[in-house]
Amino acid sequence: MLNLNLPTLASSIVKSGATTMATTTTQQCYVHPVVLFSVLDHYLRRNDNQERVIGTLLGVRSDDGRVIEIRSCFAVPHFETEDQVEVDMEHHRSMFALHKRASAREQIVGWYATGSKLSKYAALIQDFYSREAAPFSAVHLVMDTDLTDGQLSIKCLQGSPIGAGAHPENCMFLPLPYELQYPDAELTALQAAADSKESEEGYAVLISDMEQLEKSIEELKAMLERVTAYVQGVCKGSEKPNNVIGKYLMDMLAVVPKIDSKQFSTLFQTHLQDILMVAYLTNLTRAQLNIADQLQRIV
Amino acid sequence: MSGETKNAKPMTTLLNEETAQLATFDVSRIPKQLLPVLDVEKTVALTKVRVDPLAVLKIVKHARESHPTSVNGQLLGLEINGVLEVTHAFPVPTQLGSEEDMTNYQIEMIQCLREVNVDSSSVGWYQSTRLGDFMGQPLLDVQASYQASPNAASSVVLIHDTTKSEQGGNLSLRAFRLSAAYLDLVKKGEFGTKDLAARGLTFANILEELPVQVEGSSLAKALVAELQWPATGNGAADQLLAQELQRPSSFNAKLRARRLADRSAVADDVADDDVAGVPGLGAEGLLPVRSVGFLGRPVAALGLEQADVSLARQLESMGELIDEHVHDANQWMYWKRGEAKVRNARAQFVERRKDQDEVPEKELDAMFRPLPEPSRLDALLNTANLSLLTKAVTQSRGPAMTKMYMAQALQQDN
Numbered sequence: 001m002l003n004l005n006l007p008t009l010a011s012s013i014v015k016s017g018a019t020t021m022a023t024t025t026t027q028q029c030y031v032h033p034v035v036l037f038s039v040l041d042h043y044l045r046r047n048d049n050q051e052r053v054i055g056t057l058l059g060v061r062s063d064d065g066r067v068i069e070i071r072s073c074f075a076v077p078h079f080e081t082e083d084q085v086e087v088d089m090e091h092h093r094s095m096f097a098l099h100k101r102a103s104a105r106e107q108i109v110g111w112y113a114t115g116s117k118l119s120k121y122a123a124l125i126q127d128f129y130s131r132e133a134a135p136f137s138a139v140h141l142v143m144d145t146d147l148t149d150g151q152l153s154i155k156c157l158q159g160s161p162i163g164a165g166a167h168p169e170n171c172m173f174l175p176l177p178y179e180l181q182y183p184d185a186e187l188t189a190l191q192a193a194a195d196s197k198e199s200e201e202g203y204a205v206l207i208s209d210m211e212q213l214e215k216s217i218e219e220l221k222a223m224l225e226r227v228t229a230y231v232q233g234v235c236k237g238s239e240k241p242n243n244v245i246g247k248y249l250m251d252m253l254a255v256v257p258k259i260d261s262k263q264f265s266t267l268f269q270t271h272l273q274d275i276l277m278v279a280y281l282t283n284l285t286r287a288q289l290n291i292a293d294q295l296q297r298i299v
Numbered sequence: 300m301s302g303e304t305k306n307a308k309p310m311t312t313l314l315n316e317e318t319a320q321l322a323t324f325d326v327s328r329i330p331k332q333l334l335p336v337l338d339v340e341k342t343v344a345l346t347k348v349r350v351d352p353l354a355v356l357k358i359v360k361h362a363r364e365s366h367p368t369s370v371n372g373q374l375l376g377l378e379i380n381g382v383l384e385v386t387h388a389f390p391v392p393t394q395l396g397s398e399e400d401m402t403n404y405q406i407e408m409i410q411c412l413r414e415v416n417v418d419s420s421s422v423g424w425y426q427s428t429r430l431g432d433f434m435g436q437p438l439l440d441v442q443a444s445y446q447a448s449p450n451a452a453s454s455v456v457l458i459h460d461t462t463k464s465e466q467g468g469n470l471s472l473r474a475f476r477l478s479a480a481y482l483d484l485v486k487k488g489e490f491g492t493k494d495l496a497a498r499g500l501t502f503a504n505i506l507e508e509l510p511v512q513v514e515g516s517s518l519a520k521a522l523v524a525e526l527q528w529p530a531t532g533n534g535a536a537d538q539l540l541a542q543e544l545q546r547p548s549s550f551n552a553k554l555r556a557r558r559l560a561d562r563s564a565v566a567d568d569v570a571d572d573d574v575a576g577v578p579g580l581g582a583e584g585l586l587p588v589r590s591v592g593f594l595g596r597p598v599a600a601l602g603l604e605q606a607d608v609s610l611a612r613q614l615e616s617m618g619e620l621i622d623e624h625v626h627d628a629n630q631w632m633y634w635k636r637g638e639a640k641v642r643n644a645r646a647q648f649v650e651r652r653k654d655q656d657e658v659p660e661k662e663l664d665a666m667f668r669p670l671p672e673p674s675r676l677d678a679l680l681n682t683a684n685l686s687l688l689t690k691a692v693t694q695s696r697g698p699a700m701t702k703m704y705m706a707q708a709l710q711q712d713n
């Protein structure tokens with residue numbers, strides 16, 4: 001258990017050089033969506049009377065430490081009172097060791113917390129994580145789980161020492177630009193989550209590829225209709241013209257590849273034949289398997 | 300502590316009180332909605348699997364990072380009223396040495412997670428696959444051991460196919476359990492043709508598939524909404540679109556960018572630079588009635604090209620499986636012929652010795668040892684894989700055709 005006490009003024013004057021200065025500052029941050037979901041899950045599973053939760057962020061850094069990719073995270077129990085905060089170090093260490101075994105590349109890159117504003121112990125915890133993430137600086141991710149302004153307002157911050165003497169509690173949090181990462185496979189998972197949000201029952205049933213494609217086409221159609229209506233509106237003068245949108249639409253139209261119709265029909269035919277051939281072969285195989293199965297029962 | 304010791308009663312009285320309470324315990328007094336929770340004997344059959352987006356994302360991430368190696372991990376959650384809720388998942392390292400290491404790792408991890416109030420009961424495991432032919436002896440064995448353990452009897456295995464998810468643009472996550480027929484045969488350890496026929500076990504019913512649903516907490520839904528519509532606030536519609544076009548971190552913008560990615564760099568530039576700070580876009584007409592309209596489904600759902608690569612691979616592995624199938628069939632025929640030979644010889648022997656004393660069955664058996672039938676399990680699994688693969692190919696052809704005709708329509712309009 002790590003006990004971090006808010007030092008009294010007198011003692012902090014005596015103490016100095018407690019903060020490990022980070023050699024390189026982080027400049028860009030990429031966040032994986034799983035991290036955000038983990039934080040929310042942790043917040044939902046917090047103990048009674050606990051206002052905020054904190055945890056360790058894991059990820060990888062570029063060699064120079066400027067770019068950081070937050071890939072996963074885990075929860076760390078902690079306990080706050082008026083004048084002191086306790087972080088369960090043992091839990092943090094053992095969880096990190098366990099994570100290390102499954103995904104060796106991920107390092108400690110920082111920590112997360114929930115809440116609409118920074119806790120008064122943020123600087124102290126930041127100091128602790130800076131030491132964990134040394135020689136690089138630690139990143140602090142905040143999610144507003146109170147939904148002030150109806151938003152989760154995810155923020156990435158980095159600590160920057162202020163004042164003449166380096167004290168752990170002298171720390172200013174500066175915003176860090178971040179981007180969310182959506183690998184293709186995750187997009188499909190998020191799509192399912194989005195579908196669950198839309199459905200009335202509150203859950204999404206996984207559907208077949210064909211149904212998914214149908215939905216895609218329907219949405220595409222709806223988009224086309226909206227754009228057509230807009231363009232017609234502009235032509236009639238009922239909508240305000242907008243250069244940006246016009247430019248955008250022109251680019252969209254320009255990306256439709258122009259293929260000679262003869263060439264296209266050859267391509268189309270051969271491709272179609274391939275597909276039909278494959279379908280025929282697989283169906284044949286399936287029929288064979290079924291026959292074999294039925295025969296086995298007779299034997 | 301001192302308060303407790305004061306109130307403490309001798310152990311025996313406590314025990315007696317407990318039994319007295321148990322005796323007066325009336326089952327009918329339990330509220331109806333609590334009955335499923337107390338269903339200790341597992342009388343309610345498992346009907347579906349409900350997975351939290353968090354667990355889905357963890358599985359997807361693990362599978363993607365170690366793609367194409369097949370990986371697995373543990374699922375945590377709760378079973379209630381026939382619905383298996385999977386709320387958490389964690390990866391199990393692939394390079395772990397002994398069985399003991401593996402178990403220790405899982406126990407430690409579960410203990411750590413319990414400290415932060417994560418559901419600590421194991422409800423199964425997950426495995427990633429590449430082409431959909433995941434059926435194999437190890438998978439069946441592991442699942443059998445899960446289903447055999449008393450406190451995790453309703454375990455499932457979730458199969459995630461990264462390639463299929465990426466290319467089809469549709470999450471490929473399936474939940475399976477071993478069928479009762481298969482478990483029976485495992486118990487007996489017999490996999491002859493007759494046993495299979497008697498229990499009605501075919502390649503199609505070794506595993507039972509359960510429907511999978513995805514459901515997140517309300518907060519998670521809020522997060523998804525925010526990812527779809529980053530920084531919407533209560534701004535005007537055009538502000539929305541400007542941000543939408545400009546912020547690359549949004550789901551939607553990401554999808555849009557990918558849609559254009561390799562075709563037009565110009566379009567991306569527009570999205571990134573020009574839109575910034577343009578006042579009064581007047582974009583109301585472009586905004587959808589419902590927000591979902593703007594979130595395109597993953598673009599790959601409309602892509603044509605990639606599918607061919609995996610198709611070739613699928614066909615290759617299909618060829619291999621068919622070869623194996625033929626090999627299995629030949630082996631079986633070989634055994635059948637051998638067996639017939641022995642039986643013939645035995646019949647002839649009996650015929651010849653008709654006039655003399657009858658030879659006891661036992662001696663006959665000793666002289667003409669009947670060949671034991673080779674286990675049909677391998678052949679069965681092979682067939683099951685082949686069936687899975689062909690089914691996947693057949694199913695992928697529908698969308699492929701549709702996409703082709705869409706492309707054709709586009710070209711004709713030109």
